[in-house]
Every structure is written in structure tokens, then in C-alpha cells.
Amino acid sequence: MTTPNPSxxxxxxxxxxxxxxxxxxxxxxxxxxxxxxxxxPLKIGARAIAWRRSDIAAWIASRPAARING
Incomplete structure (x- = not known):
């Protein structure tokens, strides 16, 4: 049995x-x-939800980069 990898x-x-x-x-x-x-999110139990890390990473990548002027 393998241990889940949170990353x-x-x-x-x-x-x-x-x-x-x-x-x-x-x-x-x-x-x-x-x-x-x-x-x-995905429904993972009767009262539990979670997101795939890959979905979160894709959402972050789709966000426009902030510009910092200064």
C-alpha cells in the first residue's frame, strides 16, 4: 500500500x-x-467536499498577473 502524496x-x-x-x-x-x-468541488462524503489540486493550479494559472508599479 502506498502513502497518499499531498503534493x-x-x-x-x-x-x-x-x-x-x-x-x-x-x-x-x-x-x-x-x-x-x-x-x-467534488463531493467526497455525505457532508464533505474537496477540490483537486490540479483544478486549483489551473485556476491560479488562468488568473491575470498583477502589476506592481513602483
Missing amino acids: APDALARLPEVSRIVQRSPRQIRRDVAACLFPA
Whole structure:
């Protein structure tokens, strides 16, 4: 049996971790999912959801880069 690798692209991340990764509150993530602005989570249990790390990475890559003038 192999040990799950949390850094694998198809590993799953729960909401607190996703919030930390994308620097958005859980509430804002839920709003963005409802507005189809953020990847939808997977239902992994009766009351549990998670996101594929690869979906989060693709969303981050699709965001425009911020410009810092100064």
C-alpha cells in the first residue's frame, strides 16, 4: 500500500487549505463557485467536499498577473 502524496497534482484539498492557497475566504470561494468563477468541488462524503489540486493550479494559472508599479 502506498502513502497518499499531498503534493500530487490530483490530490484533494479541503476548503481550509484551498482558502489558504488562493488567499480568499471560504465564504468568497463558495460565492465564486456559485457564480461559476471558481472550480466546483467534488463531493467526497455525505457532508464533505474537496477540490483537486490540479483544478486549483489551473485556476491560479488562468488568473491575470498583477502589476506592481513602483
